[in-house]
Amino acid sequence: MVATLVQNHISIEATPLLDVRALSLGFGASKTNLLEGVRYSVEAGETLCIVGESGCGKSVSSLAIMGLLRHDVAHIREADIRFRGEPYDLHDTAALRRHRGADIAMIFQEPMTSLNPAFRVGDQIAEAVRAHRNVTEAEANDRAVNMLRRVGIPAPEARVNEYPHQMSGGMRQRVMIAMALANDPALLIADEPTTALDVTIQSQILDLIRTLQAETGMGTIMITHDLGVVAEIADKVAVMYAGTIVEAGPAEAIFNDPQHPYTIGLMSSMPKLTGPRERLTTVPGTVPTIETMPDGCRFSTRCPFAQHVCKETPPERSFGAGHTALCHFAPLNERLERA
Amino acid sequence: MPNAILTAMNLTRHFKVGGSLFTRPKTLRAVEDVSLTVQKGETLAIVGESGCGKSTLARMLMRLIAPTSGQMTFEGRQIDQAEGRALTELRRDMQFIFQDPFSSLNPRMTVGRLVGEPLETHAPQLSGKDRRAKVGELLAQVGLRPEHGERYPHEFSGGQRQRIGIARALASGPKLIIGDEPVSALDVSVQAQVINLLADLRDRLGLTLVVIAHDLAVIRHMSDRVAVMYLGKVVEEGPTDEIFATPRHPYTMALLSAIPEAEYGRTRAQIPLTGEMPSPIDPPAGCRFHTRCPFAREACKQDVPALRDTGIAPGHRAACHFFEEIAAEGAMPLPTGGTGRSEAAKARFALYAEAIAGQKTRPRAQP
Amino acid sequence: MLSFILRRILIAIPTVILISIFVFALQKLLPGDPVLAMAGEERDPATIEFLREKYRLNDPIPVQYFTWVGNALTGDLGISLRTNQPVTELMAEKLPVTLQLATMAMIFALVIGIPAGILSAVKKGTVTDYVANVVALSGLSIPNFWLGIMLILLVSVKWQLLPASGYVPFDEDPVRSIQVMIMPAFVLGTALAATLMRHTRSAMLTVLTSDYVRTARAKGLSERRVILKHAFRNALTPIVTLSALLFGELIAGAVLTEQIFTVPGFGKLVVDAVFNRDYAVVQGIVLVTAVGFIVMNLLADVAYVLLNPRLRS
């Protein structure tokens, strides 16, 4: 099964696995879109990291793709998405449900609360299998045991019969991963899968995801705001600020050659483990709320370089090899000078 | 120790837990026999995996919970049994910053009242007007505006709320502030704001800080000294630089090696820790770390290691039977160099830092 | 498990003692001489004096109390002043009746209240939600006696569908027994259904926003399965606890309902006993309902534990 999947992925390599060309949506009565023209793509076998501060819309965008946003509160205003080259309709609930858990799987940030406390973990995994495959209960249970083994849980035959509360956070997150991968999805969306965990456990989980990805060739979207995790795992990075992707590109380019002032600010805010201990450079101010969202560049209220022109929608500038940034002045060192 | 402001001797705290409907309660040894000294004016950091007893220790130091056994002194006064007036006074001199800025502010009180409340208790002689002025001052001190006093906590972002918490802690004019993971709940850009703020306040007001965290980069950035905890015990302590450069306890090493570094291509060989952290309800005998220690030997299963001087730097101590041998094996892997930023990128970072510091820029005439 | 139950029983003892003292204090507080109520229209003084002696009503209250407790411990709750029947026998006769009524009412309440609560939570803010809430509130605000009589007039008199009142023991004729009990159970169940509906709704609303429900959806499960299996299973816990608390209300409500439909159960027994100052019966009933209440709560706790894998280990 693994083999066929890998083959499949080779045959469709030309088109990205998931190609979000434009995604805009708003909540409730608000006219301003929370997500504005979000675009990114991920290919099979590749890891895309979405970074950005808390509340910028990372989770909302992935929930939208999963079809897990409530239709009565979230209004999708624009959605041009392809999955494996085919149009992917965010309004077709039935189709979304077929995709969910089968081709596209998701794991969430909170391992402690994301598993149903009332059911055995084995049943919860088996349920995911049976939702999409026509298998017997016994087969589904076997699959559950196998999956637990694959995510490195010792004695999986016994563990399937345990309840979530009997497991530690790290184990639960592994169960979540096992559940997400139970149907060999083509795409895994991991929404801050390690934020709630210790560094030692975190590195185990990241290793696990990496290994599994190598085995099955699935594409991964990893949401995080921990740049350390990004540096470790990402092939590509998309930097999100207030609902827009302000910069995207190969991981190396983002780390070593960031273009957008926000990306630079973010990198500067990280305390370092080596080198001299200097006062941290920060991104001053706070993120605008949806009501106070400025026109044009959304970062303009906090950007130390903001000029009048920033009231206009910034152009997307390209810096080669898929590295783009939305800024009037990128590259800064070329377009700006000291006053 | 003439300069010690807070000392703790053999602090222990047990909880009765479980006692579920079926079983009798078990003893959870959250903190076991911890001794610490905090010097006036220094910043002491306490690190450790979650659940290792950091918060319990902090709350004990703050006397929010009583120790099961052990002594504490504050400026030479015995405080472990303080009650009533003595406790109120202690709380003027010693303040607390909570981990979660979202849950630690009463959602139904305005910020002004929240910050003014410690004044009400500790400086009752102040008139209402003076108190309001003082609250405005405090808010300004943490980078908020006095008008913000009329608003409710939920109208603020996480970073702003943490500032409110800090303003509140500063209100009584404390000598020592204990922060229980004051930045863990914040994301990097906000975290940086709060870290800078704390550093400024410490420098300006001459505060002593005890900071709890599990992010080692944050620790390294903020502290003078570090104590590393594992499963209720301090396993290593010493000056920050020594701990990061020459960690001696295998747990400290593992912790340091597991931190992903935010630099492209920079990696470090990991010291793999197997298994999960044991439960404090039933801690392993001997060295508590032996179940996960890659260097564990027979002796570790029986003998409880004491904190010993490492001889690397004054005050650097580790609780491991074999740290000399492990160090000799050269076990602590060094990070690789990373790919490094381009010159253009470095220029951009410099430009950014200058702009933040107030340097104006203007668009270059485009070619 | 056993030790848990034992501990709970130990905790309940002071409650029972408190209740028994309370009931005895009542005797002192309540005006209306039981003997006067019993002596008949003529109120012959000799009879009155004799009855006082016979039922030891001249003893000081504490003496009466300890006599009663002593007898109660041996299973003797005295005899009814009104019919001369032993109280235990009377209660043994009435208990199945009220149990049947309460059970059927509870079933009604559950069958109506829970689905309505789930529906209105799932459809929060829609017309369905409003309608369900309004119906629930009307269930709460229509007095039982009113609803009861309306039902009798419509169902029994006008449409002649069900017997108007009375009782047929279940073991005698199950079908008829249930038929007779349908209306009273429904009336008793409405207010309960309303309460259950409101609570189910709020429990479901909490659960529906929880992470594990999101997880269930992310697995691609059908909405039906997400709601009925994942969400409801967890919303059930508070509902079970509540249902036990509602037992008290059920008994209180049974008083009026049994009166209207002439169901010869506990409620009717207690009303008649109170009005006739038949203290032995009042005391017996209060004691038994109190114990019943405590047992219900105990069962709820056990169910709570059983429903909560976390507490089971």
Add this chain to the structure above:
Amino acid sequence: QDLRIALQSDADVLDPDQSRTFVGRIVYASLCDKLVDITPDLEIIPQLATEWEWSEDGTSVTFTLREDVTFHDGTPFNAEAVARNIERSQTLEESRRKSELSSVTGTEVLGEYEIRFDLASADATLLAQLADRSGMMMSPDAFDEAGADFGLDPVCSGPFEFDERIAQDRIVLTKFDDYWNAEEINFDSVTFLPIPDTTVRLANLQSGDIDILERLAATDLGQAESDGGINVESAVSLGYQGLTFNVDNGERGDNPWGNDARLRRALSLAVGRDIINQVVFEGAFAPGNQPFPPNSPWYDDDHPIPERDVEAARALLEEAGYADGITLEVQVPNTTVPLQLMQVVQSMASEAGINIEITSKEFATLLQDQSAGDFTASQIGWSGRVDPDGNIHQFMTTEGGINDSGYSNEEVDRLLDAARTTNDQAERQEFYNQARDILNEDAPIVYLYHQTWIWALDDDIQGFVPYPDGMIRLEGVTLEES
């Protein structure tokens, strides 16, 4: 064939010697025969005793008994049995019949079926007592064995024998095959069902769940009559309803209303008894101003029911010194009819300047307060007795057992005692009339109305005879399924 009868409440203990409720007596009518019975016109007629003869001075009476009677347990009925019954009624500690038989000093068995009762003095009320619970004959063997618990399984000699009882649910009696008058009895069993709510009682009849109900609410009359499947029968009761004033019962008797009869008479004048009857009882009850209803032979025609006269009432108030009006607190049982009644009275009285404050009380409380003298006025009534003495003596004589108003008048005491001891109807009537002259002036009780017993029956029921005592006698009653 089973006959189902709905009663207003549950009977108490089924031992004629211990029993005290009205509904209990309805059950006995089918369960226990008495020495004598009454006609609808209140004449005493034979039942277990075929004839009786008074001695000259009225201090003894000799009964000849029916010979073909056995109790339900097979024990034969004879003079010996009667003697033991009387003895039990007089000596059983729990017996509530003692005062009713207080005039009987002893019995003498004269033959198998002949017995003489010896009396302390002439007692005109005795036969009427023997027409009720005091005259009910129980199997002596059964009561000897059961003692005070006889009521759990009563054994008498009536047309039906006891089968089972479930408290508050039903009492089932089955036909007694050896009944002396068995050919008059047409049912295999009779079931009594207590159904307190009048609306529900009627609903049960309409839905066919029962065959007969007693005490239909007057307000339901129209509905019952308009229902083609229901017949209604009625009889004015022997009892009365009124306001009892505290004239001299304890400290609270010392109040304007207790001290000044003019006030009480003013109130009596202020209320329109016809209006009450029309508004509250749809005109079905009988207005009243005496302990006996106007259709009773004992009614004193010299004091007819007064017309409502607000002016006269005001004048009396003024005369008593309350020209500006006066307040009267009345305690009322907290049930629909009394409350409705009192609100009507209240409304009418207010027009005469009497401000009535209604305090509704739960019945047991009301009764206690009343007997303890803790009241000013109390709305209460009396279910009535066959003999006139039962409606007046114990209420109006100084030592009367139920003289809650604390009324005391030597002349009245004398007249009422005298009326007891003569068997001459005309002479008794005269005593009562003389007493009435005084009592009408003093008005310790203001009588308002006499209830009418209303039975609603399935129209398949034939042969039902309404009796003023409110009992249901099943001799000759038939049910023909249509």
Add this chain to the structure above:
Amino acid sequence: MAQVATPSTIDAESANDPVLDRRPENRVWKKFRSHRSAMLGGILVTFFVGIAILAPVLPIPDPTATDWGAVRQAPSAAHLFGTDEIGRDVLSRMIWGAQASLLAGVVSVAIAVLVGVPLGIAAGYFGGWTDAVISRCTEALLAAPFLILAIALAAFLGPSLTNAMIAIGISATPLFVRLTRGQVLSVAAEDYVDSARAIGLPTRKILSRYILPNILPPILVQATLTIATAIIAEASLSFLGLGQQPPAPSWGSMLNTAKNFLNQAPWMALYPGIAIFLVVLGFNLLGDGLRDALDPREQ
């Protein structure tokens, strides 16, 4: 404590901060007004409170004036809602009865809240013996049948509307004790309560400023539900002669009388029944709205 002017190094908040309306009362009111069902509830309750207060000046017949010629008359132009069993105007009695019924509902719930909440707070916050004693008494009270409790209290206090309210209040108290205790247990575990202890705030103030305001919302909701029960309980109590004394009207006693005439005069039950329903609905909608409006975290 050394004071230094705000250092420039600390990020000052940008000056143009947009918060629409600073005053909390205004915000609560605004939120409340935009809550459609809450407004409906408010209007219903205001309407009934209004007629209860205005009863004396409204152009309606005397609620106790009897008319022997018009007993149990169906609604007509003369009597819009018909007349009752002794010829009184049902509309007028309904309007006057609003007073007694609303009072019965509100006052008895107020009693239950004022007694139950402090006890619940004490039990929940102090725990130990205080909790044990309060909890046991509460359970005992919960287990005792309402009717018996009510009769005893009625008898003890004497029959009147006030005492009926007290009786209902006392029997609703255990519920509030329980609810409050549970809430306190969860609120007391919140960080902000610890933060109050950390600044050395006395217990008294912790209870009044930290615990009380935060446990209020569910209590508010329960209170509005209990108002319904209380209005109906007044009816049951007037059945025991405990409630409003005749001839003064209350909806409960009107319904109680009406039940005997459901066949002959259904309007006697219909209108007070509808009034009770509307008031209960009103209070519940109001409660839902208030809870949302008072919660600063709720949008």
